[in-house]
Amino acid sequence: MLDDRKAAILSAVVQEYISTAQPVGSSHIAAASGIGVSSATVRNEMAVLEQEGYLAQPHTSAGRIPTDKGYRFFVDHLATPRVSVDSAVTRQVGDFFAAAHGRLEEMLHQTSDLLTRLTNNAAVVVGPKAEASTIRGAQIVRLSATAATVVVVLGNGTVENEMIELDEAVTDLAINTASAHLASALAGSTLAAAQVASSGDESVDALCVAAVAAARGTAADDHVYVGGASTVAQAFDAVEVVRQVLHTLEQQFVVVSLVRDIVDRGMSVAIGIEHGVEPLSACSVVVAPVVVDGEHLGSVGVLGPTRMNYPQALATVDIVSERLGRRLGEG
Amino acid sequence: MLDDRKAAILSAVVQEYISTAQPVGSSHIAAASGIGVSSATVRNEMAVLEQEGYLAQPHTSAGRIPTDKGYRFFVDHLATPRVSVDSAVTRQVGDFFAAAHGRLEEMLHQTSDLLTRLTNNAAVVVGPKAEASTIRGAQIVRLSATAATVVVVLGNGTVENEMIELDEAVTDLAINTASAHLASALAGSTLAAAQVASSGDESVDALCVAAVAAARGTAADDHVYVGGASTVAQAFDAVEVVRQVLHTLEQQFVVVSLVRDIVDRGMSVAIGIEHGVEPLSACSVVVAPVVVDGEHLGSVGVLGPTRMNYPQALATVDIVSERLGRRLGEG
DNA sequence: GGTTAGCACTCGATATCCTTGACTGCCAAC
DNA sequence: GTTGGCAGTCAAGGATATCGAGTGCTAACC
Numbered sequence: 076m077l078d079d080r081k082a083a084i085l086s087a088v089v090q091e092y093i094s095t096a097q098p099v100g101s102s103h104i105a106a107a108s109g110i111g112v113s114s115a116t117v118r119n120e121m122a123v124l125e126q127e128g129y130l131a132q133p134h135t136s137a138g139r140i141p142t143d144k145g146y147r148f149f150v151d152h153l154a155t156p157r158v159s160v161d162s163a164v165t166r167q168v169g170d171f172f173a174a175a176h177g178r179l180e181e182m183l184h185q186t187s188d189l190l191t192r193l194t195n196n197a198a199v200v201v202g203p204k205a206e207a208s209t210i211r212g213a214q215i216v217r218l219s220a221t222a223a224t225v226v227v228v229l230g231n232g233t234v235e236n237e238m239i240e241l242d243e244a245v246t247d248l249a250i251n252t253a254s255a256h257l258a259s260a261l262a263g264s265t266l267a268a269a270q271v272a273s274s275g276d277e278s279v280d281a282l283c284v285a286a287v288a289a290a291r292g293t294a295a296d297d298h299v300y301v302g303g304a305s306t307v308a309q310a311f312d313a314v315e316v317v318r319q320v321l322h323t324l325e326q327q328f329v330v331v332s333l334v335r336d337i338v339d340r341g342m343s344v345a346i347g348i349e350h351g352v353e354p355l356s357a358c359s360v361v362v363a364p365v366v367v368d369g370e371h372l373g374s375v376g377v378l379g380p381t382r383m384n385y386p387q388a389l390a391t392v393d394i395v396s397e398r399l400g401r402r403l404g405e406g
Numbered sequence: 407m408l409d410d411r412k413a414a415i416l417s418a419v420v421q422e423y424i425s426t427a428q429p430v431g432s433s434h435i436a437a438a439s440g441i442g443v444s445s446a447t448v449r450n451e452m453a454v455l456e457q458e459g460y461l462a463q464p465h466t467s468a469g470r471i472p473t474d475k476g477y478r479f480f481v482d483h484l485a486t487p488r489v490s491v492d493s494a495v496t497r498q499v500g501d502f503f504a505a506a507h508g509r510l511e512e513m514l515h516q517t518s519d520l521l522t523r524l525t526n527n528a529a530v531v532v533g534p535k536a537e538a539s540t541i542r543g544a545q546i547v548r549l550s551a552t553a554a555t556v557v558v559v560l561g562n563g564t565v566e567n568e569m570i571e572l573d574e575a576v577t578d579l580a581i582n583t584a585s586a587h588l589a590s591a592l593a594g595s596t597l598a599a600a601q602v603a604s605s606g607d608e609s610v611d612a613l614c615v616a617a618v619a620a621a622r623g624t625a626a627d628d629h630v631y632v633g634g635a636s637t638v639a640q641a642f643d644a645v646e647v648v649r650q651v652l653h654t655l656e657q658q659f660v661v662v663s664l665v666r667d668i669v670d671r672g673m674s675v676a677i678g679i680e681h682g683v684e685p686l687s688a689c690s691v692v693v694a695p696v697v698v699d700g701e702h703l704g705s706v707g708v709l710g711p712t713r714m715n716y717p718q719a720l721a722t723v724d725i726v727s728e729r730l731g732r733r734l735g736e737g
Numbered sequence: 738g739g740t741t742a743g744c745a746c747t748c749g750a751t752a753t754c755c756t757t758g759a760c761t762g763c764c765a766a767c
Numbered sequence: 768g769t770t771g772g773c774a775g776t777c778a779a780g781g782a783t784a785t786c787g788a789g790t791g792c793t794a795a796c797c
Contacts, residue, residue, distance in 0.1 A: 100760055113770055118761065136760045136777040177569055212547035216559040226557055226565055228547040234557055234567040238508055304635060305652035314639055317648070321636035431789050444741055449790065467748045467789050 077129075077148070083110055084120050085129055086153040089141045093382050098138030143347035143381060146359070150344050150385050160390040164193060168394050172402045179232045179403075184300045186375065186399060191303030193391045196310075196379035197324060199362075201334050202298030203372040203403075205235050206267040206291075213261045215239075215254040215286050223250060225257075225286040227266065227293070231403065235266070235296075237289035245278060253282035261287075266294035297331045310380040311357060319354040324378070338364050338374045343389060347381050357381060361388040363396035367404045375399060408460075408479070414441055415451050416460055417484040420472045424713050429469035474678035474712060477690070481675050481716050491721040495524060499725050503733045510563045510734075515631045517706065517730055522634030524722045527641075527710035528655060530693075532665050533629035534703040534734075536566050537598040537622075544592045546570075546585040546617050554581060556588075556617040558597065558624070562734065566597070566627075568620035576609060584613035592618075597625035628662045641711040642688060650685040655709070669695050669705045674720060678712050688712060692719040694727035698735045706730060 077085065087107050091099040101121055105114040121139055124130045129145035132138075141149065171189050175182045183200045190198030205227075212228035218238070223245075226236045256279060260271040269291060271283040307320050323329055333352050337345045343363060348356040355378070362376035375396045377388050408416065418438050422430040432452055436445040452470055455461045460476040463469075472480065502520050506513045514531045521529030536558075543559035549569070554576075557567045587610060591602040600622060602614040638651050654660055664683050668676045674694060679687040686709070693707035706727045708719050 098760090102760085115762095115770055115772090116768085119769090122762075132761085134760095134777060136758090136775085138760065178567070211549060211555075212545060212557075214543060214545055214557070214559075216543035218542060218559075218561065218563050222563070224542075224559055224563055224565065226543075226545070226559060228545075228549075228555055228557060228567075230549065232549050232553070232555055232569055234555065234565060236509065236559075236565040238563055302656070305649050305656060308639065308645055308649040308652055312645070314643070318636050318639040321639055321652075325633070325636060429789090433789080445789095446741055446743090446791095447739085450740090453791075463790085465748065467746085467787090469789065 077124075080110070080112070081120055081124055082148075082153060084117060085124055085141070085145060086149060088121075088124075088130060088139055089145060089149040089153070092140050093384055096382060098133055098140050100138035103138070141382075143349065146346045146381055146385070147349075150346065150389075154386045154389065160394050164391060165394060167193070168398050172398045175402065180298065182402075183298065183373075184302070186395065187300040187302035190375060190377055190391065190395055191306065193395075194377045194379070194384070194388050195303075195306055196377040196383060196388065197301065197303040197306055199330055199334055199360075199374075199376045199378060200300040200302075201331055201374045201376075202233075202300070203231060203365075204294065204297065205229055205233065206294035207265055207370075207372075208233070210261045210264050210266065210269070213254075213258045213286075213290070215250055215257060215282065217241075217247065217250050220244060223282075225289050227261070227290050229266075233298070235290060235293040237293045239282075239285045239289045241282075245282065249276070249278045249282060252276065253279045253286065257283050257286055261290075266290055297327070299327050299331050301327070301330060306379070316357055320358060323352065323354045333360065334362050334374050334376050337362050337376075338371070343392075344385065359383055359385075361385065361392050363392045365396045365400045365403065367400050372400070372403060408455075411441070411443070412451050412455055413479075413484060415448060416455055416472070416476055417480060419452075419455075419461060419470055420476060420480040420484070423471050424715055427713060429464055429471050431469035434469070472713075474680065477677045477712055477716070478680075481677065481720075485717045485720065491725050495722060496725060498524070499729050503729045506733065511629065513733075514629065514704075515633070517726065518631040518633035521706060521708055521722065521726055522637065524726075525708045525710070525715070525719050526634075527637055527708040527714060527719065528632065528634040530661055530665055530705075530707045530709060531631040531633075532662055532705045532707075533564075533631070534562060534696075535625065535628065536560055536564065537625035538596055538701075538703075539564070541592045541595050541597065541600070544585075544589045544617075544621070546581055546588060546613065548572075548578065548581050551575060554613075556620050558592070558621050560597075564629075566621060566624040568624050570613075570616045570620045572613075576613065580607070580609045580613060583607065584610045584617065588614050588617055592621075597621055628658070630658050630662050632658070632661060637710070647688055651689060654683065654685045664691065665693055665705050665707050668693050668707075669702070674723075675716065690714055690716075692716065692723050694723045696727045696731045696734065698731050703731070703734060 084104055087104045088099050101117040102114040104117045128142055130139040131142045183202045187198040187200040208229040208231050210227055211230050214226045215223055217223045221241045222238055223241055224236055224238050228234050256274045261269055269287050271287055273280050301324050304321055304324055308317055311317050333350055344361050346359045350360055358378055359381045360376055360378045362374050364371045365373040375392055377392055415435055418435045419430050432448040433445040435448045459473055461470040462473050514533045518529040518531040539560040539562050541558055542561055545557045546554055548554045552572045553569055554572055555567055555569050559565050587605045592600055600618050602618055604611050632655050635652055635655055639648055642648050664681055676691045681691055689709055690712045691707055691709045693705050695702045696704040706723055708723055
């Protein structure tokens with residue numbers, strides 16, 4: 076643990092570096108209000124902070140920049156209380172969700188854009204998995220002689236669909252019977268628990284089984300919306316880093332498991348390599364779960380360089396996740 | 407029009423520049439097989455080509471690079487016949503579509519990844535609009551006291567859905583009646599032509615009207631899949647250009663209208679500012695329509711720097727669009 | 738006439754050197 | 768423990784020279 080003065084110095088270095096992206100020297104810190112001490116003393120303290128791994132020096136005659144450990148300490152102990160949300164931001168988020176309507180997918184997509192606008196970072200919104208949502212409707216529709224589609228409407232308004240192949244020439248009657256049977260069997264259940272009792276007719280049962288299997292398959296799919304990828308072009312000056320980060324963001328399952336993993340570990344910030352995704356080791360991720368009625372339905376997060384504005388990101392992600400959860404609760 | 411030798415020189419410059427991204431000098435061209443002429447002569451010709459606007463010189467003592475006009479001439483008159491598809495590519499595309507199955511959305515998404523892999527450029531796939539597809543099924547499902555969702559299953563296997571708000575407390579019976587009425591009224595029609603005759607019951611009719619309106623709304627939505635955005639990070643060295651291009655690619659409606667516009671004008675390549683989208687003026691777009699049974703259902707395209715490999719891009723986009731069309735034709 | 742060799746010239750790129758200035762670390766004095 | 772002062776370090780920036788790729792022009796050539 077660091078004494079008060081070291082903490083104050085570390086805090087000042089982090090904040091200065093976040094806003095300038097330049098290594099910060101002892102005299103800047105000494106001049107900064109709040110630390111009534113000469114630059115020489117600051118230097119001594121910084122040397123200790125470097126030894127202990129909180130700061131690093133790009134080269135001898137340069138100032139210090141925070142290490143991942145430094146950011147971690149800042150986030151855990153020094154970041155100004157979360158209350159710090161700008162009231163303008165609160166209003167903006169409020170307005171956004173007040174105006175939001177229509178399809179859930181659309182809203183989640185726009186939420187990621189909102190986060191990008193507010194934080195100027197890439198944003199991720201992971202929507203609720205289908206499996207836990209109650210089923211409101213189900214239907215099987217023939218597409219061709221050998222193909223049909225099963226459609227499931229869920230309580231949160233999302234619609235999942237998947238194709239099924241019809242092995243032999245199934246009659247329209249069988250499809251319609253199966254569709255009705257399916258609808259009544261699944262209504263009120265969830266995709267995870269979906270089960271269909273035998274109807275007595277063999278071909279209808281086969282259809283139902285196939286449909287449930289197909290629907291179950293979609294339940295595991297994640298709904299993820301990544302926005303603001305263009306912001307990473309400015310965040311790093313090494314082209315190769317930009318390429319790697321963008322490429323990683325394109326792989327949605329990586330993003331989802333990254334976010335889910337952080338949330339599951341009860342963390343709200345993953346700094347640098349903490350999240351374990353090597354190509355994103357120059358990035359930090361700030362996340363918050365979206366909770367509705369005590370249930371964790373999804374997550375929102377922002378992704379930016381490790382020198383991102385953590386207090387702002389934390390506050391923004393928090394308020395957005397909270398409002399989004401409230402909005403989802405209303406239906 | 408250019409004489410044969412000028413054309414050959416222009417072609418050589420374009421090809422060399424495409425592969426090296428460096429200004430190309432007269433001696434390189436003179437050394438290149440096919441032009442049995444000294445560098446001095448090439449210089450004379452290049453001076454003329456520059457005067458006529460086909461080439462440009464970054465600075466006095468540098469080689470020449472093609473202008474947009476130069477690329478245009480190359481594409482129109484010099485690009486090796488389209489036949490040039492690598493047989494390995496043909497096989498790869500064939501394999502891809504042979505293995506493709508499941509949801510149409512999924513397949514289109516993967517198609518954009520395929521194009522990215524094959525050309526190493528950003529790729530765009532614009533899927534069929536819903537409005538022209540025949541309706542196979544329709545349903546209204548209650549979500550809450552004041553909300554319901556209308557689901558429409560289309561012949562191509564896609565499923566459109568939109569929420570409708572229920573003004574007053576509509577009975578379940580009314581919803582079910584309307585749902586059934588809607589299903590029988592819309593089956594076989596298209597979203598564009600969707601119409602519902604009166605059922606006799608006022609509240610049912612109101613529901614049907616709202617449902618059709620909502621469904622119609624979704625019909626105008628475009629389905630667009632953009633992949634390979636990370637490739638643009640390497641394509642340009644100016645960060646600002648990268649940011650602009652990425653930002654533009656994130657605005658899907660811009661991309662759609664860009665691609666649609668080019669296809670509608672009967673073009674297959676838009677070079678530089680030809681497409682009129684200012685932030686993409688450093689990019690070229692190569693597109694091909696996806697045609698099924700003579701009908702233009704969508705488009706595929708790649709987007710890269712103006713110094714992209716046009717023959718390869720043209721060939722790849724052509725074969726992918728053709729195979730995709732064939733695949734969609736099979737259902 | 739078109740083609741070519743040759744030459745002077747241009748100018749970005751690269752290298753070298755120097756200066757500057759923003760740092761640090763250390764030490765002696767407070 | 769704190770501080771002022773000073774020597775040392777090193778990247779960044781500027782000036783200068785060199786290099787070399789490439790040009791345009793001209794005179795000779797076929």
